[in-house]
Amino acid sequence: MPESYVNFMGGSPLNRLSWLRTSHAFLNAVVLSPTTRWIVLKDGQPLLVQHSGAEKRSLARLSTADVRSLLGSEPFFAQGKLEGENAPDDVAILEAARFHGPTVVFLGLHEPQTGEADALPSSEFSAKSSDPAKVVANIKGTPVFSLDVSKIPQEVLDDVFQKSEAVKSGAAFSFSEPRVAMNGLDMFEAAIFAEARSMVDWNTRNKFCPSCGSPVYSLWAGWKLTCSSLLPWAENAGKEPCPTARGLHNFAHPRTDAVVIMAIIDESGDKLLLGRNKKWPGKFYSALAGFIEPGESFEDAVKREIWEEAGVRVWDVQYHSTQPWPYPANLMVGFYATADSSAPLRTDLDNELDDARWYTREEILAVLSHAEGTNITRSDHRKLAASQEEKGPATSTANALAGDAVTEEEKKAKAAEGPSEVPFRVPPSTAIAGVLIGEWAYGRAGPQPGRQGQTKL
Structure with missing residues (x-):
């Protein structure tokens, strides 16, 4: 048996940069990078693209310019109570939180295979850097996000896709039943798709706190969910404190x-x-x-x-x-x-x-x-x-x-x-x-x- 057998949808090509999920400054900056790409899903179905002259469809990877109108107002992460409002920097339960707009998850970074040093949680790539633009500049490769558009009307999506550079070049977009979509994916696309679909599904299925039943919200760029009763502006008069407010159990992690x-x-x-x-x-x-x-x-x-x-x-x-x-x-x-x-x-x-x-x-x-x-x-x-x-x-x-x-x-x-x-x-x-x-x-x-x-x- 080979020392390491890589199955289809395995062999993730992304450096997940997990230590940067708490850094709203980095995330808000990297969203706007021209190199950033977006994996789009609707009701669990991935968006595929068929380029002119191609025999098969592949996983669509849109630019931020393509999807900008779907993301909502800035900031994209560390949002406050009101749309367009920034969360306070010193509140841990608001780290890279997102309350407004469709679900967004930071999947990671596809680094070039050129022998350059991979990003590590060092001073060059620190979540606590005072200069997020410098951190983004140190990043070499393609940042990848997923975007769940399940609640966006299809006519709005059609209008957005028609304006994309790919469609202008003769390509066609379509959502596909995920198991059918696998027929056209290569190993690289399949591994990214597996991460994106699992994360979108987890965020979609888990809407309420298992301890007190309050709604949950997304933080850490889609990788954690926490109880809304803990928010600084939550109205908790007459309610028992949620047990998740104590100890290390105040977050729900993605499950496998x-x-x-x-x-x-x-x-x-x-x-x-x-x-x-x-x-x-x-x-x-x-x-x-x-x-x-x-x-x-x-x-x-x-x-x-x-x-x-x-x-x-x-x-x-x-x-x-x-x-x-x-x-x-x-x-x-x-x-x-x-x-x-x-x-x-x-x-x-x-x-x-x-x-x-x-x-x-x-x-x-x-x-x-x-x-x-x-x-x-x-x-x-x-x-x-x-x-x-x-x-x-x-x-x-x-x-x-x-x-x-x-x-x-x-x-x-x-x-x-x-x-x-x-x-x-x-x-x-x-x-x-x-x-x-x-x-x-x-x-x-x-x-x-x-x-x-x-x-x-």
Whole structure:
């Protein structure tokens, strides 16, 4: 196994400059930099651009000039009670706060790969610098923000986009279902998209303080939420003080939910266990997956999930790699494990599996080489998304399958290249399930016949 396997949507290219999230002076200055770019999302859907003559759409990266009319009045960060008002500099709970305008998150800096020193929390890049313009001048690269335009009328957005330099040059903008959008993204764009979508979703979903029920607001450039009852101008007469006013619990941090996903290999090393969810589109099989629970190691979660879902005991749990999965904020943690293929399989345990079976390496390789073997259409994605929304965040089976989407036209063209029928389908390599399956099938990872196991966690 490679020392470090980078999955699609992993390998973040950004220096997140996390120590500068508190510096409203830096943030307000860098927003106006001509090099700054914006990732735009609406209801979780990314804005894509198709340039004239290009075959595929890519992630739109707009300039501040393009989106300036959508951002609202200055200051952009460290806003006061009234729009256009600056917050006091000496109030910690107003550091880079934003109350007015759409949700904005500072994602980080894409630094040039020229051998120049990367930005570190040193005197040259200090959040406490008295000269933010100097800090901005020291920054080398492209600052990147995300902008959530979900509450802005589409006609307003259409007018703004029509005035952009890209459209003037013949490009076309459109919002896309995120899983479908992945089909056109490269590794660089996918990693930025994963961060942007997870952060926008987190800010959108969390509107109230979990301790007292008061509305929350954004600070630290979108990376923290805190209770509005703590604001200097809050009206708290007759109310009990919010518990978050004390100690280190006055902030809510962005969350990431870990999901184990595992390819189970039999003792011969030549068979792979795959399952099929009852709500999946036809013929799809994938690696089994499940959320890690409190007080549980990754290895424990692998063993528990396989036992609960298929009634199979596993051992020799071997880590492979992880994949950020922004639907809404999962980290898929991939493993291999070994099981006895002669033991009975159960599909009646958690009311989730429609089928589970062992496939030989030869059968898997035949599917991977088939034109239809890893195709997921837009219609398939709609079914997957619907099944995930119906069951809520407690399920991870859709995550185990999802990946690239292809159009019906692409599907027909690929089908014409090979046999008309495929016995079953598996996820593509843009999903970690597809990586685990393919890496094992081609003998690059996982338990192999006549080969020693990999290093365990």
